[in-house]
Amino acid sequence: MRTRPRSRALTLAAALLATAGLAATGVSAAAAPGRAEAHGPSAPRQVEAWTSGAKGQTGATTERLSAAPVSPGAPQGGTTVRVDPHVKYQTMTGFGASITDSSAQVLYGIPKDRRDTVMKNLFDPATGDGTSFLRQPIGASDFVKGPDYSLDDVPAGQTDYGMKHFSVAHDEKQILPLLRQAKRLDPELKIVGTPWSPPAWMKTGGSMIDGKLIDSPAVYRAYAAYLVDFVKAYAAHGVPVDYLTVQNEPQALNRNNYPGSDMSFEQEAKVVDALGPALKKAGLRTKILGYDHNWSEHPNDIKAHEAVGEDPEVDYPYDLLASDAAKWLDGTAYHCYAGDASAMTALRASFPGKDIYETECEGGTITTGLDSVNNWAKTVVYWNIALDENHNPHQGGCGTCNGTVTVDSKTGAVTYNSQYYALGHFARFVRPGAVHIGASATRSDATDSPVQTSAFVNTDGSTAVVAHNTSTTAAEPVTVVAGGRGFTATLAAGATATYSWR
Structure with a gap:
């Protein structure tokens, strides 16, 4: 898996990547600084999360990729993005x-x-x-x-x-x-x-x-x-x-x-x-x-x-x-x-x-x-x-x-x-040869989800999910579920996030 983007003066000025364990859905986790880890016989996968484009209270947009927090957990309302690597589309x-x-x-x-x-x-x-x-x-x-x-x-x-x-x-x-x-x-x-x-x-x-x-x-x-x-x-x-x-x-x-x-x-x-x-x-x-x-x-x-x-x-x-x-x-x-x-x-x-x-x-x-x-x-x-x-x-x-x-x-x-x-x-996260795979976004209250999403599996086995909150006025809770495991995050109004894990 390639090295992910690090801080740099001219462009991102971002902090080191925030990571979280991709724990089995519904399993509790003990948090450590900058990381959430699941306990149990199966080692958790770590999720890298980067976000940009959030709308502030003044209407201004944050135009840089920044590390974003995610946590293990089951759906808590909002939108659930379900990733299905068995559904395969084009090779990028x-x-x-x-x-x-x-x-x-x-x-x-x-x-x-x-x-x-x-x-x-x-x-x-x-x-x-x-x-x-x-x-x-x-x-x-x-x-x-x-x-x-x-x-x-x-x-x-x-x-x-x-x-x-x-x-x-x-x-x-x-x-x-x-x-x-x-x-x-x-x-x-x-x-x-x-x-x-x-x-x-x-x-x-x-x-x-x-x-x-x-x-x-x-x-x-x-x-x-x-x-x-x-x-x-x-x-x-x-x-x-x-x-x-x-x-x-x-x-x-x-x-x-x-x-x-x-x-x-x-x-x-x-x-x-x-x-x-x-x-x-x-x-x-x-x-x-x-x-x-x-x-x-x-x-x-x-x-x-x-x-x-x-x-x-x-x-x-x-x-x-x-x-x-x-x-x-x-x-x-x-x-x-x-x-x-x-x-x-x-x-x-x-x-x-x-x-x-x-x-x-x-x-x-x-x-x-x-x-x-x-x-x-x-x-x-x-x-x-x-x-x-x-x-x-x-x-x-x-x-x-x-x-x-x-x-x-x-x-x-x-x-x-x-x-x-x-x-x-x-x-940054979807490299040549990656396969576009199935991903659906559904809301817990059965209304149309504001989240637009795509998912990919890279040739090194890593998965990347790009999610965009089309709402410019309201943040959206998001749970990403893949292979029986899941993590949660909040996608700010107008923001885009890329979640990546092995």
Whole structure:
């Protein structure tokens, strides 16, 4: 079992872990300072409890993980969370965010020793958040300072089907060094690469902003070669790419100030049909994920397609998985900005052999994470891992997005945001390879419980339960029961707790 998070000045300033015996339900316990122990022939398990997000009397929220007390005991009213390891769902891949151009720039704007501390707090699984999954833009996204760019830019009117001008030199300055550092801190880290646009010379209109991929077999082959070269180049720089998607938010039209492409499911299927064999021929094990857009099509995107006489393709992920290209797809990637997380469960019911991933959720909360996990997502991914206090740098797109951490552009001071702690409740205690298991929350008075929860068993045999009190006004007594043993705790209004034991 890995070492749990310890105190650190910049982030948690937390006390040493509070522990309690996970005693057989109903058995009395004798308390010792900082620990409750059950007596009897069976040695008790110790429970680590960490909490954040409690609402104070003034309405302020405590935004840091702190040790929390738990006690052995039987249900005492409130909510009972029953954990059932015999009910197994998906195997988790990881939890994380994205080191965008903007994130890299603000992190490189602070001294190396401070940057190293931030990286440890973000990625170290023993002393930090243990971020275990990153979604990396291939070329420019909206979060970049300066002009749009791809990894194969040529003058207007020219083409480069042979990829002679392909280069990741832009990423070598800041992004790749940070990715290598993250990988050193957490060797289990996985990466998905995502383009916001193909190179401009592959598109109608000749621009990375808006337009479509040219409908030509030669262009599909070239785009596949472009993505394969990205994977090969990153691997050569010490950064393996585990997954690819072929287009960020393919249903979005009218990207008038940052890179984007409208890509129908028919076109995406053609790209995947070219990419799958190209990856195989190159001897690469990188998996392909389809779609990479919202749980349901955004109403604005539907209107935009209808306005130009196009089918909105509201069943895009279903149509893609029903196509011949599905044989090359490992699963489907989703974003959280429209629709409901239950869409992922519905898709999996129709295609049970294909996995589900949540790959972008700016402003994501612990609720977003729990909703995603409870609907088969193998990953929970927020967005920028770092931005400045003005939500910058960015070029078009979202002007109010927050980073997992904020780096003050004037002082270099680092603030760890609510997203950091939401991420920590999962990533610190639910490691890659953990299995999502059964967990139910019921209230003793038969009313709806305010507690939202998920449970996991790690590969080392440890169990983690994430519980969130959705009530912002009242604390909730919580009893967690697993295997005939139980412990009790109080979950403050608005608070989240992670309970972990072997």
